[in-house]
Amino acid sequence: MAHTADVIPEFPMPRASGCPFDPPPALQELQKQGPLVKVRLQDGSEPWLVTRYAEQRALLGDARVSADNTMPGYPSKGDGGDAGEDKFSFIMLDDPEHARQRRMVTAPFAIKRVEALRPTVQKIVDGLIDEMLAGPQPVDLVETFALPIPSLVICELLGVPYDDHEFFQDNTKTMVHRDATPAERGKAVRAIAEFLSGLLVERRAEPRDDLLSSIAGRVTAGEIDHRQATEMALLMLFAGHETTANMIALGTAALFQHPDQLALLRETDDPRLVASAVEELLRYLNITHLGRRRAATEDIEIAGQVVKAGEGLIFTNEIANRDPDVFADPDRLDITRDARRHVAFSFGVHQCLGQPLARMELQVVYGTLYKRIPTLRLACPPEDVKFKHDAFIYGVHELPVAW
Template structure:
């Protein structure tokens, strides 16, 4: 569903209209199937926590946003159900634990400050995406995984192909295959020369017979792509949203209150919803909800962008308010498939939003809003570039 050109931060008008009609509606997919669109917060949370709802992309009726064959059906544990999902997820949980992530704050702060130094020393205007938003999470996830940052052009280019909705099936398979081969080679290197990083941890699982090398590589692809694409888009899109709401930007820029910074991050996550396709599921049994019956084998699309704009949960939901208590948002999902890297994403955004505008207080867009290219063609929403000056 297309967004309104004059309201690029808001969900599609058609989706909002369906929300006003009721919590469930039928929609038509590219392949002619008609899954359920779940529009309201309460029903979305209930279904994400329901064991009768499957994330397995291989199940008949799964509402895939594009044709999926071959490598495309192997994007690791996020497209699996328990117990296999839980078994694989547990292998990579420790590095993303809140306390472990909190210890990374000084390193992330240095990355952010160094990139801002480079921006201030360079020419103006500058593309914030290329100079700042993309390098910050890419450097962080490379350090965490044990991936050479010198290869960032390769994995960023292939991840863009993977998540673009208009990508042909063959191109998407080629991109996934290229990344899987790359991560397989890295896992192989960690088998002989392990380090203190996540891929080395996966390699030790391969040695112990708990994982195949292919499974370890698939998990590496997932963590590498998810670890930089989502946060990079939140940094750039969040900055643009704040520039378009100068009174909210001023509140964030002028505060020393860490709690307000944290609150602002949650509100921007609620307000922007960069996961653009909704969460896809399929019912394994009949489910009675909101006066309807979702039958076994029927697809379900949980539209988190409008769920987070549900007026029954968030007062005046289309207003950006960095002081709002938005912790109940579902930008990271809910239930067993809740985002593994959410603690890391939150920390990166807290460091960025508390540093960038303070260090460059006159930061402003170098072009008009209607000239900025938004990512209407991707599974992750954001901007392709954001020219800024100061």
């Protein structure tokens, strides 16, 4: 549906029935209309929706665009576009404080450190596949495979006991559920924060070789306070498992719908093609489907438009990564294309800290699962797969599979 200039469309927009992997058609229409278009949120506010790749990169890299959700004009949280927190650690801060805190946790996510973890991740993936093969069919790939992998990895990295994974998985589900009340979200955030706060106290007294101990050491050194350390640990735990888990299952669901691409991936022995498949699936799919929120701190002229100080901005991955000016035939899944320019991990100073870890985990998963179980298939009609339209992190609730 085309939108005239005097009709401001509501955001977020529903996906088309039967097209769970594609952006909402209304978003694609807005992209044709222009690179910046006003939309209306549930609270009546009217931020700019940035629809095209070039303008998204330009604005996400602009120091006049703030990630601080206390700034005037920052887009409303009332549409489920947050997890119920006031500040989610340093990702909702601007430089220089953002950069100062971010530097405290960058070392474990450096490419060399992440690559050293690859054998551990491979062992985790193979172990879970062994368990699947030894058990009954069909099986829910989300519960038995997609969720445990990133949970085990981030628990290993942080030093969080994996015995507690059900506790934090249940609470993070509440945090990202669009229909959860602010009180329910707040309770879930507090529960995980209290759990991590206790672990940080333990690590200050008895440090170990893990990221929690490193964060706790920053408190001892006076670089951050205990609350900031707890928020930092919460961010690492949440971002480290919820996003990757959804990408594993959503990517598999998409490959089932594209058997030619699944066959290419299953039959290759080339790690470069596996890496290419990961980048293409990150481009083609989108799990942060309510957009990144920002506010302009000064007037910004871009694409013939002036974004005024105090106006909100929303960046939607799904249409930037389907911009035909950047990606030829963008609605086609093609794991052989060079999709590395995508903005799935954002752009600029706030781009995802954990992207090397996410890429490596997805490479191990996509390079192993379909080879180990070459007859893996969806065990229900495609239309029966329940997608997470009710959460601000998109994916599938369940993915029944058999072989």
